[in-house]
Amino acid sequence: MVDFTVKDLRNIALIGHSGAGKTSLIEAMLFNAKVTTRMGSIGDGNTVCDFDDEEIRRGISINLALAPVEWNKRKLNLIDTPGYTDFMGEVIEGLSVADSALVVLDSVAGVEVGTELTWKCADERNLPRLAFVNRMERENADFQRVVETLTDKFGVHAVPLTLPIGSQSEFKGVVDLVAMRALMGAEAKPAAIPDNMQEQVQQARLALIEAAAEGNDDLLMKYLEGEELTADEIVQGLRGAILNRSAVPVLCGSAVQNIGVSALLDTLASFCPSPADIKVTAVNKVTGQEVELTPTVGGPLAVFVFKTIADPFIGKLTYFRVYSGEFQADSRVINARTGQEERVGPLYAVRGKEQKPIGKVGPGDIGAVSKLAQTQTGDTLVDKGMPLELKGITFPEPFFSVAISPKTKSDLDKLSSGLARLLEEDPSLRVVREPSTRETLLSGLGDTHVDVASHKLAKKFGVEIELATPKVPYRETISKVNAATYRHKKQTGGAGQFAEVALRVEPLERGGGFEFASEVFGGAISSSFFPSIEKGIKQVLETGVVAGYTVVDVKAVVYDGKEHPVDSKDIAFQIAGREAFKQAFMGANPQILEPIMEIEVTVPEQFMGDVLGDLNTRRARVQGMSQEKGAGVITALVPLAEIQRYATDLRSFTQGRGFFTMKLSHYEPVPAHLMQGIINAAKKEAEKEKE
Numbered sequence: 001m002v003d004f005t006v007k008d009l010r011n012i013a014l015i016g017h018s019g020a021g022k023t024s025l026i027e028a029m030l031f032n033a034k035v036t037t038r039m040g041s042i043g044d045g046n047t048v049c050d051f052d053d054e055e056i057r058r059g060i061s062i063n064l065a066l067a068p069v070e071w072n073k074r075k076l077n078l079i080d081t082p083g084y085t086d087f088m089g090e091v092i093e094g095l096s097v098a099d100s101a102l103v104v105l106d107s108v109a110g111v112e113v114g115t116e117l118t119w120k121c122a123d124e125r126n127l128p129r130l131a132f133v134n135r136m137e138r139e140n141a142d143f144q145r146v147v148e149t150l151t152d153k154f155g156v157h158a159v160p161l162t163l164p165i166g167s168q169s170e171f172k173g174v175v176d177l178v179a180m181r182a183l184m185g186a187e188a189k190p191a192a193i194p195d196n197m198q199e200q201v202q203q204a205r206l207a208l209i210e211a212a213a214e215g216n217d218d219l220l221m222k223y224l225e226g227e228e229l230t231a232d233e234i235v236q237g238l239r240g241a242i243l244n245r246s247a248v249p250v251l252c253g254s255a256v257q258n259i260g261v262s263a264l265l266d267t268l269a270s271f272c273p274s275p276a277d278i279k280v281t282a283v284n285k286v287t288g289q290e291v292e293l294t295p296t297v298g299g300p301l302a303v304f305v306f307k308t309i310a311d312p313f314i315g316k317l318t319y320f321r322v323y324s325g326e327f328q329a330d331s332r333v334i335n336a337r338t339g340q341e342e343r344v345g346p347l348y349a350v351r352g353k354e355q356k357p358i359g360k361v362g363p364g365d366i367g368a369v370s371k372l373a374q375t376q377t378g379d380t381l382v383d384k385g386m387p388l389e390l391k392g393i394t395f396p397e398p399f400f401s402v403a404i405s406p407k408t409k410s411d412l413d414k415l416s417s418g419l420a421r422l423l424e425e426d427p428s429l430r431v432v433r434e435p436s437t438r439e440t441l442l443s444g445l446g447d448t449h450v451d452v453a454s455h456k457l458a459k460k461f462g463v464e465i466e467l468a469t470p471k472v473p474y475r476e477t478i479s480k481v482n483a484a485t486y487r488h489k490k491q492t493g494g495a496g497q498f499a500e501v502a503l504r505v506e507p508l509e510r511g512g513g514f515e516f517a518s519e520v521f522g523g524a525i526s527s528s529f530f531p532s533i534e535k536g537i538k539q540v541l542e543t544g545v546v547a548g549y550t551v552v553d554v555k556a557v558v559y560d561g562k563e564h565p566v567d568s569k570d571i572a573f574q575i576a577g578r579e580a581f582k583q584a585f586m587g588a589n590p591q592i593l594e595p596i597m598e599i600e601v602t603v604p605e606q607f608m609g610d611v612l613g614d615l616n617t618r619r620a621r622v623q624g625m626s627q628e629k630g631a632g633v634i635t636a637l638v639p640l641a642e643i644q645r646y647a648t649d650l651r652s653f654t655q656g657r658g659f660f661t662m663k664l665s666h667y668e669p670v671p672a673h674l675m676q677g678i679i680n681a682a683k684k685e686a687e688k689e690k691e
Contacts, residue, residue: 004075006295006364010272011077011321013098015091015122017114018060018083020104021134023049024255025264026067026080032262033069035351039258048352049080053459054452062452064090064307066319066350066366074269077366083114085656086446089395089428091118093377096393097306097321097366100242100272101129107141107252110149113656119154128242128273132264133252136164136171143167143252150248159211160204161238161249162263165194174253174260175201177208178234188262209234211249215241235270243273275364280323282380285336285387293324293388295363301325301333303381304390310425310460318375319350319368320361323390325383327361329369336380336389342372377427395428398443399662400647402450403471405440407464418463422453429453436550437471446647471685472641474549474678475593475667478507484583485560488576491567499572501525501533502560505584508553510667514541515555525561525573532570533558533577540578545585547592547682552667556581591669592678595640598623598665600633601650603658608632610653618642619671637665 014022027039027047040047045056049065061082069076079094095101101122105115122129133146143164150158165173165182173184175193180201182191193201213223215237223229229237241247251267253260281290282302293302307319320327327333329347334340348355348368361367375381378392406412419431419442429450430443442465444450450467457463483504490497508515516534525533534556541551558577603611605627611634615622620638627633643662650658670678 003362004365006276006362007274008074009077009274009364010074010268011079011097011099011275011364011366012268012272013079013081013091013094013101013122013127014104015081015095015101015115015118016083016104017106017109017112017118020083020106020109020112020114021255022083022104023047023061023080025104025132025134025261026078028255028258028261029069029071029076029078029265030067031258032265033071035069039256041256048354051353054455058452060084062087062090063309064094064319065352068349068351068366069265071265072269075365076265076268076272081118083118084448085114085117085651085659086444086449086452088117088121088445089426091121092393092395092428093306095121095125095127097304098125098127099275099278101127102268103129103131103248105131105133105146105150106138107133107135107143107146108138110146111153116153116657117659126245128245129248130161130242130267130271131158131248131250133250134255136167136252136259137169137254137257139168141167141171147250150250156245157211157247158250159207159247160251161208161267162251162253162260163197163201163204164252164260165197171254171257171259174251174263176263176266177201177205178231178238180205183260183263186258208238211241211247212237214246215239215244239271239273242271243277275323280390282323282388282390285389291388295322295324297326297363299324299363300386300388301327301381301383302388302390303327303333305375305377305379305381306393308375308377308424310421315371316424317348317350317355317368317370318372319366320381321366322361322363324363326363327367327381329357329359332384333381334384334386335375336382336387337376338374338379340374341384342375342381344369345371376424393427396445397661397663398428398430398445398449399660400446400450400645401441401443401470402467403437403439403469404442404454404465404467407466411464414461414463415465418457418461421461422457425456426453434470434473436473436475439470441470442467446651469644472644473595474547474670475552476544476546476549477551477553477591477593478505478585478588479591479669480589481506482584482588483559484580484587486576486580486583487562488572488579490572496564496567497569497572497575498562498564498567499529499569499576500562501558501573501576501580503533503577503580503584504557504559505581505588506555506557507588508555510553512553512555514538514552517555517557519557519559520561525558525563526568529563529568529570529573530558532573536574536576536578537581539574540581540585545582546590547679548686549592549682551585552593554585556584592675593667594670596637596665596668597640597643597662598635599638599643599646599660599662600635601658601660602628602631602633603650603654605632607654607658608634611650611658614649614653618646 065080067078081091081094162174212234213220219237275295302324331344350368380390485502487500620636623635
């Protein structure tokens with residue numbers, strides 16, 4: 001196996017909208033590099049990167065995949081990422097270890113919602129990027145329009161690096177504007193530039209030279225003084241322009257026809273930054289100071305974990321990138337997060353599902369290791385005594401939830417461990433137990449994300465679950481003071497039971513919880529029975545009085561009562577306290593409280609009216625509106641009951657371009673005209689559970 005120097009490595013994430021052809025493009029690159037003998041296809045389910053059963057079944061990329069390629073004596077670590085917005089967590093993982101991004105666009109659709117979201121993720125990491133306009137063989141393909149859209153949409157200097165020769169069914173090659181030659185067909189045969197393209201090529205070449213000059217101050221001075229730039233200087237300038245993000249070079253081609261792919265590989269190898277070009281810092285956990293990491297073999301070991309998968313053959317497989325030092329197989333390292341030692345077994349070079357054992361992974365490179373005991377995605381592995389930690393990965397908050405339940409008793413036994421392994425593999429999922437509804441909630445970034453997770457649970461971990469819309473975690477409270485007395489008297493053949501409790505309920509402020517107090521004087525009830533009364537009341541707090549929801553913001557005050565010297569006991573006062581509380585509660589104008597969510601909706605400006613109109617139908621109270629980079633941002637307070645499936649609805653009427661975040665704001669009373677419906681539904685549900 002060839003050992004590549006740091007300067008010969010390229011870590012490139014392919015990003016873009018689902019269906020733009022990222023996976024097919026990697027197939028063509030693997031074929032051109034003679035890694036494979038034939039190009040796989042999405043339709044046949046035999047591509048290198050989409051090897052998971054769910055990916056093959058659905059025909060879309062779901063998981064991040066690695067595809068290293070050797071080209072022009074350089075190693076390109078290609079990272080294939082999903083384009084479907086539900087799997088944005090995988091994109092973030094891939095971008096966390098990339099030094100540059102290749103944005104793949106469809107020649108007809110151009111910039112789509114997946115392009116916008118993944119571009120924003122690349123912006124957050126300040127990643128240099130290039131673009132590739134794919135599928136030039138399609139009807140209505142328009143390279144120039146896509147280039148202009150890139151400039152208009154993202155405010156970048158998009159400059160063509162290749163031009164298409166022909167278009168749609170007549171597409172047959174590309175013009176390389178650096179080498180100034182035509183490359184024809186899948187073989188990329190050099191040829192003369194067509195006569196009818198000479199003027200277009202000269203204009204594009206001039207724009208390219210200007211972009212190259214702007215990437216280097218010395219070259220800019222030379223260009224402004226009227227001197228010609230050499231081919232090497234153009235390459236040097238373009239590398240600088242990409243690195244400082246002053247330009248986004250755009251290439252074109254067809255992955256399925258393998259046209260323009262060789263020119264793309266040449267460009268990635270020549271122009272993309274290496275790990276040596278990118279500044280990376282870690283934090284010294286002892287001093288708290290930032291330390292710049294240099295990708296050298298002799299540097300302190302710093303290995304970043306960016307992906308964890310459950311491999312059916314070798315168990316847990318951990319993907320990593322080495323930022324400094326050299327990671328050796330069969331060694332020992334320290335997990336910077338836990339401080340615990342990890343035993344490192346074999347290391348692997350990964351391509352799709354293929355895993356090739358290797359002895360070491362050098363600085364700047366990417367690999368995998370199996371069976372690490374405690375290490376999770378986002379962790380840093382270091383040498384003993386070296387307290388360095390790289391910045392972890394921040395995943396978006398999930399906003400689409402389902403209630404899950406095991407299908408069988410066997411599934412119940414395996415559910416906890418299955419969910420733990422699922423979350424380890426996909427940290428963008430969340431699992432929480434909602435105590436008020438007694439439901440387990442699985443949350444993700446959309447309905448497809450959650451559906452895929454449930455299939456993965458069944459296929460990989462052998463746990464089948466049923467999905468349902470979650471119950472809204474309503475609360476019960478009161479709005480006025482009321483009192484009631486309850487006598488519990490039970491006489492059987494033996495010892496009897498007796499207790500009488502008079503208590504008053506009072507409303508508390510929101511968030512007041514529950515308070516218990518006594519105003520009994522003169523020994524009407526012995527002090528030893530007050531904990532029993534409180535225990536009985538607390539049973540009601542959990543099960544509810546009106547509709548079975550948790551009771552909150554209530555104070556119970558015992559002010560009188562009676563006891564019997566023989567028959568009064570703990571259980572009697574529990575029952576009396578519970579029933580007195582229920583009666584007092586029902587007479588204190590009970591209310592049902594509903595959770596109110598604060599949501600922030602971001603949509604293109606043309607959909608603002610539709611979104612506002614829809615929010616009005618959901619009992620929303622708009623708190624504010626603003627503009628942010630060509631998009632409208634709406635902040636509103638909305639009852640959770642009205643937005644249980646808002647993620648799906650928002651995508652449908654914004655053509656997939658709208659997204660939102662939400663968090664709990666507060667609880668407030670349900671409108672009177674809706675309260676009875678909630679009570680009736682709760683009673684019906686309770687009767688169904690008894691059957």
